[in-house]
Amino acid sequence: MAAATTIDVSQLSKAFGPVQAVSDLTFTVEPGQVTGFLGPNGAGKTTTLRMLLGLVRPSSGSATFGGVGYHDLEQPLAMVGTALEASSFHPGRTARAHLRIYATAAAIDAGRVDRVLTQVGLAEHADRRVGGYSLGMRQRLGLAFALLGDPRVLVLDEPINGLDPEGIRWIRGFLRELAAEGRTVLVSSHLLSEVQQSVDRAVIISRGRLVYDGTLAGLEMSAKVAVDAPDRAALLSALLAAGARVDPTDAGLIVKDIPAADIGAIAQRAGVPLSLLAAQQAGLEAAFLELTSDEPPPRVGAHAAPPVEGAQS
């Protein structure tokens, strides 16, 4: 494994006919940590990854590995290991033949095939046809393909899907290990809970747009807190003075992006006794849902849509 490399996505967009799958996406993935690439199904995660890997041509923008596009990589599999959906196998071919073929095509030493099969725990099934594999075994074979070239960068699309609990525990440890070796690891998932134990950073997209890029701790901060006081006006002015974003509602004030403890402190300093202080939604998953669902659904059809393209050009 050679020097570390970032993944650089810059103003990346992709339209499939009238459907805007990815819009103006910009983020960077750093080596040495596991980055979660999160968003609901249909958010554009797979399209983004496929553009990064040269399988789908971007409408505009770029996605590179430290400035080098996938097509221009000297030895693609030795630089970037990829596991996309768990179905890219010929069912009549054995796992060993599957890996051997791509090792040959990518000029990777044939000895790596046995290495990665052992690494993912498939060595004893290597000469079985893949058609008879369980979903979990296919996921492991997908991962073996990703590891084939001992790559500096790993791009894994929903690698946890279909794994049994033992497999999930195994892959979490495995991802951490890969990152600890200094590799760049990007893992997509539509469920934050699946990856929250193994990722350091999260890039969250919704409807093709970036909605969050930062640490998981920072994501938790973005949760909402309900707060109320008998003297609501005094509380409101105290919070506004502290720079909080506040939504007054009938049931009290909804404060965004400030932890409940800080809100309590603000109220105390202002001398306003509270009647209610509650984190309105609990934890990361809530923040994730909030981020990915607070936009209105995109409107479809020429009549409903504003003339976006004309405005952009």
Place this chain on the structure above:
Amino acid sequence: MNLVRATRAELDKIFSTRLWWILALVMFVYVGSVAGILAGVFGSLDTSADPTAPVLDMSEIHLIIYSSASAIGYVFPVLLGALSATSEFRHQTLTPTFLANPRRGQVLGAKLIAMAVVGALYGVIALISSIGPGALILSLVGQDARLDDGNTWILVVRVILAMALWAAIGVALGTLVPNQVAVLVIVLAFTQFLEPILRSVSFIWEWTAQVGQFLPGSASDALVGWSVFTSLGMMTTETVALEWWQGGLVLAAIAAVAAILGYVTTWKKDVT
């Protein structure tokens, strides 16, 4: 050499699933049966005793029988080539293929070369199957199998070349029509039904015969030099026939045009 590696990977793809030998086995039995029956029927015809029997140049009967290797067997390399290309789409193996080698034109070139090599192998298998039973039965009915005839060995080389080109045509068709069922129907309907009719009809007029010789099956028979379709005196019009090398060029051109069209319409598109 990247192209050599890519070609080796494509050969490994073909030989690591069962389709290649299943099709080869069916071809072996089919070609062998046809060659055996032809040898039995034409070998025992006594043209001097029966004035109504078709006039046959018995000096070339062994070549006609042996040529069934490609005249009958050519559909098998086409099927193998087409199915190997469509299975990449069907099983989404284009994804790992293009990840391992993002130069898609090179991958397609490697696929054409690899399949031509396997097509040549099919040619050898089909020849064993046509010459084996054909020569045996000719000898049994008292004819000379003519294995010492120089033309027999010219035919052998040209059959191998024709089968290699047919396999490449199959790959090109598979990229042009990536739907497995559709390409199967097209190949079988064209080679087994449509083209034989077109070839028969084209002999009616001079100008249609001029066009008909460019049909892939006619071009293939021209390349091989002898065929049960053209050499049996059924087509009594003055047959315009391509030179053997022209027949080969027609097949190569069909493969090239179909491959370029396939590359543009499906191969270089987004893999989703």
